Amino acid sequence: MNHRVGVLLGIAAVALLLLPQVASPTVLHLAVIVCFYAFLGQAWNILGGYAGQFSFGHAAFFGIGAYTSTLLYLHLGVSPWLGMLAAGVAGMAFGLVSGFLSFRYGLRGPYFALVMLAFAEMLRIVAENWGAVGGSVGVLVPLLGSAPLQFQFASKRSFYYIILALLAGATLLVWRIGRSRLGYYLLAIRENEEAAEALGVNAFRYKMAAMAISAFLTAMGGTFYAQYLLYIDPEITFGTTVSIEILLRPVIGGAGTVFGPILGSLVLTPFSEIAKSLFRGFIGVHLMIFGAILVAVIIFLPQGIMGLLDSLWRRYGGGGGAR
Amino acid sequence: MSEVLLHTEGLTRRFGGLLAIDHVDLEARQGEVLGLIGPNGAGKTTLFNLIAGTHEPSAGSIVFRGESLVGLAPHEVCKRGLTRTFQITKPFQHLTVLDNVMVGAFNVTRHPAEARARAQETLAFCGLEARADRAAGTLSVPERKRLELARALATAPKLLLLDEVMAGLNPREHDTMIALIGQIRERGISLLVIEHAMKVIMSISQRIVVIHHGQKIAEGSPREISSDARVIEAYLGEEYRIA
Numbered sequence: 001m002n003h004r005v006g007v008l009l010g011i012a013a014v015a016l017l018l019l020p021q022v023a024s025p026t027v028l029h030l031a032v033i034v035c036f037y038a039f040l041g042q043a044w045n046i047l048g049g050y051a052g053q054f055s056f057g058h059a060a061f062f063g064i065g066a067y068t069s070t071l072l073y074l075h076l077g078v079s080p081w082l083g084m085l086a087a088g089v090a091g092m093a094f095g096l097v098s099g100f101l102s103f104r105y106g107l108r109g110p111y112f113a114l115v116m117l118a119f120a121e122m123l124r125i126v127a128e129n130w131g132a133v134g135g136s137v138g139v140l141v142p143l144l145g146s147a148p149l150q151f152q153f154a155s156k157r158s159f160y161y162i163i164l165a166l167l168a169g170a171t172l173l174v175w176r177i178g179r180s181r182l183g184y185y186l187l188a189i190r191e192n193e194e195a196a197e198a199l200g201v202n203a204f205r206y207k208m209a210a211m212a213i214s215a216f217l218t219a220m221g222g223t224f225y226a227q228y229l230l231y232i233d234p235e236i237t238f239g240t241t242v243s244i245e246i247l248l249r250p251v252i253g254g255a256g257t258v259f260g261p262i263l264g265s266l267v268l269t270p271f272s273e274i275a276k277s278l279f280r281g282f283i284g285v286h287l288m289i290f291g292a293i294l295v296a297v298i299i300f301l302p303q304g305i306m307g308l309l310d311s312l313w314r315r316y317g318g319g320g321g322a323r
Numbered sequence: 324m325s326e327v328l329l330h331t332e333g334l335t336r337r338f339g340g341l342l343a344i345d346h347v348d349l350e351a352r353q354g355e356v357l358g359l360i361g362p363n364g365a366g367k368t369t370l371f372n373l374i375a376g377t378h379e380p381s382a383g384s385i386v387f388r389g390e391s392l393v394g395l396a397p398h399e400v401c402k403r404g405l406t407r408t409f410q411i412t413k414p415f416q417h418l419t420v421l422d423n424v425m426v427g428a429f430n431v432t433r434h435p436a437e438a439r440a441r442a443q444e445t446l447a448f449c450g451l452e453a454r455a456d457r458a459a460g461t462l463s464v465p466e467r468k469r470l471e472l473a474r475a476l477a478t479a480p481k482l483l484l485l486d487e488v489m490a491g492l493n494p495r496e497h498d499t500m501i502a503l504i505g506q507i508r509e510r511g512i513s514l515l516v517i518e519h520a521m522k523v524i525m526s527i528s529q530r531i532v533v534i535h536h537g538q539k540i541a542e543g544s545p546r547e548i549s550s551d552a553r554v555i556e557a558y559l560g561e562e563y564r565i566a
Contacts, residue, residue, distance in 0.1 A: 181429045181438070188426040191415035198375065198409070200401035200430035200478055 016164060020157040028156045034269045035163040036224065041249035041261030042170040043217035048247060049255030050174075050183060051210040052190025054109070057116030058246045060098070060123050061091040061215040063237035065222025067127065070139050070232055073150070080151035084223040091219025092212045094119075099211035103204050108193075117243065124238035138233025141226060151227045159228055166224065167262070170217055175258045177213075186210055187256065218246070241287065248290055252297050254306025263305045268293070326353040328482050328513055329374070329405070334383035336373055336537075343369045345537040346383065351482060356504065356514045358528030358545075360521075362557065366537040367517045368410060371484055374515075375407040376400040388481065401430060404481035408474075408488060410517075412467040416460035420451060420470055423459050427477030442477055449473040449503065464491045468500070476507065483507065485516045489523050501527055525549065533557070 020028055040062070047053050068090045069083025078086070098119050102112050128136040146154040153159060177183045185206045188196035193203050226232045236242065253264025272286050279285035301308050329351040336344040344366050351357045361367050372378045374385055376397040385392040387405055395403075406427075415423050424442035425435070432438055446452045449469045454462060459470060468488050475483060485504075489497055497520060504527050508514060518524040524531065525545040533541040533548060535557040541548055548554055 179435060181433045181435065184422065184426050184429060184435075184438075187418055187422070188415050191417060192413045194377075194397075195409065195413035195415065195474075196426065197397040198401060198407055199427045199474060200398050200406075201426070202396070202398045 020160055025156060028160055030270060030273055032156060032160050032163055032228070033273065034265050035160070035167045036221065036228075037245065037249050037269050038262045038265035039163060039167040039170055039224075040218060040221045040246045041253070041265055042167065042174055043214050043221065044246050045174060045214075045250045045255060045257075045261050046177065046186075046217075047207075047210045047214035049250050049257070049260065050177065050186040050190065051207055052186075052256070053207060053210065054113045054247075055116040055214075055243075056113040056247065057098075057118070057120035057243050058214075058218050059238050059240065059242035060116070060120035061095060061218035062222040062225070062242055062246065063120070063123055063127065063232075063234070064091045064094055065219025066226040066232045066237045067133060067139075067222075068219070069223040070141055070226045071133060073141065074139065079149055080223055080227050081149070084151075084220050087219040087223045088216040091222070092216040095211045095215025096208060099208050103207050103211075117240065120238055120243055121240065124234045127234035127238055134233070136234060138231060138236075141230040141232075143230060151223075152230075159224075163224060166220065171258060171262065173213075173217075178258060182206065182209065190256065244287070244290070248294060250304075252293065252304055254304030257304070257306040260304050260306045267305065325355070327351070328353050328388060329515070330384075330386045331374070332384045332386075334370070334373060334385060335381050336369060336378060337381045343537050344373060344380075347534070347537070347539050349532060349539070351513060351515050353513055354508070354511065355529040356508055356516055356527050358524040358531040359515060359517045359534065360519075360524055360531060360548075361534035365534040367534055368486060369537075370534065371407055371486055371517065374400075375405065375484060401478055401480075404479075405484065406475040406478045406480035406482075407484035408471045408486055410486040410490065412464075412471045414459035414462065414467055414470055416458065418459055419456050420459050420462065421446065421455040423470060424473050424477045427474040430478035445473050445477045448506070449476070450499070465496045468492065469503075472503070476512075480512060482513045482515060485514060485518075487517050487519060489518055489520045497523055 019031060023031060044055065044058050048055050065087035068087040069080045072078040072083045072086055073080050098116065102115050107115055127133055133139070144150055144152045146152065148158070185196065185201045188199070188201055189203050189206060197203055222237060249264030249268055250261040251264070252268055253262065254260030272290070275286035275289055297304065303310070327350050329349070331347060331349040334344055334347045334349070335342070347370060359367050359370065369378065373380050374392065376392065376395050376399065380393060387403060390403065392400055392403070415426065421439070421442055424445055425438045428438040428441040428445070431441060443452065443455070446455055449472055451466065451469050451473055454466060462470060468491070472485070472488055489500055492500060501523060504514065504516070516524065516527065528545055530543065531545055531548045532539055533554050540557060541551045541554045543551070
């Protein structure tokens with residue numbers, strides 16, 4: 001990473017920190033949502049982008065996270081701050097179980113994607129039919145007003161800083177993974193698992209590691225969502241739509257790159273919010289548009305926006321790529 | 324006679340009714356290039372797959388440096404100092420050539436800086452340093468073969484299994500590769516080499532094992548092999564005379 005990139009990152013950081021001073025509540029809400037999906041995308045990126053295990057069921061971890069912290073708070077009075085850690089652990093545990101079942105039996109590509117989808121759907125159906133966790137009606141988190149210790153805030157500003165910090169942490173983590181042996185091994189597994197194995201890479205172990213980290217972070221995102229909305233139900237946490245929303249941004253921005261999920265969210269999230277309000281009353285129209293965008297990106301930009309920037313950089317900027 | 328590195332006894336592999344490898348005894352010694360030849364479909368690559376842990380043997384033993392390899396996964400075999408290349412090259416397409424080799428080098432160290440240094444050194448050794456920053460998917464066939472070799476070398480093997488690294492190369496590139504294999508051997512790395520190009524295998528191997536229909540039909544020096552009646556009949560053809 002050269003100095004120019006460092007300076008740009010510095011400017012971006014200051015701008016992001018000052019944003020709440022100037023932004024209207026609507027813009028601030030949009031910023032929260034952009035960061036939120038970038039964070040989830042970053043979590044997915046570790047497993048789907050770097051390790052190349054295309055999960056179509058990250059809603060499973062997201063929902064587990066949302067339900068874990070919320071139920072812990074409602075029934076045991078555990079602060080959602082602690083609940084967020086418990087959510088991460090619970091999500092990771094489920095990730096390791098589903099990862100073990102998938103990877104141990106050699107499920108790859110579309111088979112892995114479908115199994116993950118099935119896991120998430122399974123959890124959605126369980127949540128819908130299990131009265132003790134609210135059933136299909138969902139769970140309401142009692143509104144406390146301003147209660148920072150209970151992860152509730154009067155203004156969106158605090159939520160913005162929290163999700164910004166989560167996103168920064170996840171991005172830093174992905175950046176460091178990318179430069180470590182783990183990162184090289186994950187990419188090698190993505191590119192050719194058999195060749196990686198022949199070079200001494202324990203593919204099963206490293207895929208499990210990617211799954212654990214990815215699931216942990218995704219579940220933390222679930223807690224944030226529950227506290228931001230103060231309401232969860234099976235469809236908006238475990239639903240297939242959630243899985244698609246999570247993977248869309250990293251895929252469009254550039255899977256397996258540090259900034260792909262952020263770029264993807266910057267481009268797609270405002271667009272999606274606009275589409276949602278334009279087509280109010282036509283639920284799912286924005287998803288149809290997403291589908292069209294996804295098809296276009298996969299055909300014309302298989303490496304995502306980052307791939308496009310990278311080739312532009314090579315052509316006009318000279319020097320090596322901006323991996 | 325130098326120390327035995329790899330030793331198989333009664334090595335057998337069935338695929339359903341097909342006896343792909345039939346009681347093969349093999350001995351690869353420290354410091355030598357052992358050639359493995361045989362007609363198409365003789366079972367050479369299957370033998371590699373058994374040794375490297377891709378397939379499990381139906382019967383028989385594989386002992387490498389005093390330790391059994393039977394039941395080990397490919398990455399565990401590599402960790403013990405035995406690395407194989409693939410006949411059909413398997414580059415990590417979207418990674419740079421340097422990153423490809425770093426993956427191999429991480430077998431020796433967990434530190435990226437050390438792995439990078441080791442990878443650069445290995446690339447220079449294999450004559451690929453000019454390609455270090457290119458994506459592996461853009462390499463030509465001869466370069467891919469050398470990348471395959473460089474990646475395997477970077478894992479610091481005691482025994483290197485080469486599966487037809489000459490295939491697809493022209494005679495001039497053959498000579499480069501032969502010289503490279505010689506240099507690898509000088510570094511104290513032993514080799515087990517599958518090769519189709521007869522001139523090549525005759526010139527690089529100290530000993531040659533001939534496989535036919537999954538069985539070992541001959542073993543000996545290149546000179547002995549090229550005058551062995553069974554080998555000539557099975558593989559070399561009536562016309563072949565030693566060059």
